Amino acid sequence: MDVLADSLRSLQLKTEVYGRLELSAPWGLKLDLGHPGFFHAISRGGCWLEIEHKRIPLAAGDWVFILGGTPHVLRDSPKTRPYPLPEIYAAHGGQCGGILRYGGDGTPTTLISFSFGFKGTWLNPVLAGLPRVLHVKGDGVVSSRWVESTVQLVAAEMEAGRPGHEIVATRLADVLFIHALRTYVETLPPEMGGWLRALEHPQLGPVLQQLHERPQHPWTVDAMARIARMSRSMFAARFQGVIGESPLSYLTRWRMHTAMQRMAESDESLTAIAEAVGYETDSAFGKVFKRHVGQTPGAYRRQLRQSRESRRGTAVRGSPSSRQSLA
Structure with missing residues (x-):
């Protein structure tokens, strides 16, 4: 038995591509969206991540995994004012899961962002041993290069916009999650433990x-x-x-x-x-x-x-046939 695979299956991971963000300075994003997890990969350029009173520089090839729905800010400079990402999408006619172009006419940065949900958290050991902020630099480590290659493939899928690109990107995001865990283990100091x-x-x-x-x-x-x-x-x-x-x-x-x-x-x-x-x-x-x-x-x-019955009832009430019968 593959213990990691078994534990990941029981997590019931649900990945959603939040978007490919084509940004140019000055720009600032504020994320406080309540998702259990976020993954941001820097495909091009660089930026600052601000989370839990810490400021972390991110460069091309870096990625960061954020757990627990922790609010955070991404911006080109600590001096740039950040705005909530949903408001930016709304103002620029963007769609979650698509490509968003935002900012001024300065240095360009490309972010690939995913949100993660976990239905089967219960007492699962996978999440218990992870830090709330997991940052890995794109320094040429084998697993890190795998992550970077997968990110670039997701970016290419989203840019092409071919039929089915959202499903392809989502499946790749699942693979990315596993690569992220592997890379994290490889970057741990020898004296550190964990599941x-x-x-x-x-x-x-x-x-x-x-x-x-x-x-x-x-x-x-x-x-x-x-x-x-x-x-x-x-x-x-x-x-x-x-x-x-x-x-x-x-x-x-x-x-x-x-x-x-x-x-x-x-x-x-x-x-x-x-x-x-x-x-x-x-x-x-x-x-x-x-x-x-x-x-x-x-x-x-x-x-x-009771929870399943409630969800079924909500689905029935929201179905087209139910709306027509109430009209």
Whole structure:
């Protein structure tokens, strides 16, 4: 099993190309749009990113990944006044997902911007270990060149505007997300840990693979240590140091994440789901689930169903046929 792929699938990543921004100085953009994530790549030129009281210079080939819907500003100079991006689109007749030309007659800069959404965040480990602002410079690292090449391909698709270019750009953005994660891991100092680093660890990686592949197995720290070919104490210390939590705590969190995913995607009984994630009784599963999620499995499932029914009702009310019948 590819643990990263498995975790990314459970995230239910939704990527949307926000636009190819052809900018010329002076220009300034303010982004406070509530998206869970943003990706900006500098295809040409350079600019300043201002976020969380920090000012970061961005050059051609650089990219930055912003998590948590953090408001931020992009501009050619710290002295240029920024305006909300939706207002700029509206004023210039642009369309989200298309090409926007904005600014004066100064130095040109091209930005490729995507927004990211995650339906299956729950207790997923992918996002837990990422910083809110992830900046990688286009310095020739192999993965960085992959990112740059993909960005240029997206830019070319959007510029050509051929039929289906939005779908192509969106699929490429999904690939870009994975390349971004890989590049981030490669740029980490050797002493830094984290879940993504643990995936490539020669001793911890195989353990994570087994935990994801068989969450229902009656795991013990001793059994995990044998897979890692380490002593129990050394394995527990290494796992804690790299991933930031104990092996059993990680296992429990992944089991709860898997259970929540199965509830969202199937009509399996709660008993079957409990067994699938390693619990022999509903009561034992229920106690752990409530401790991690804040509500019982039954209450969580009812909430999911109510949410689905609400979305279906909204879709029906908004459909052309329903509008015609009300006319």
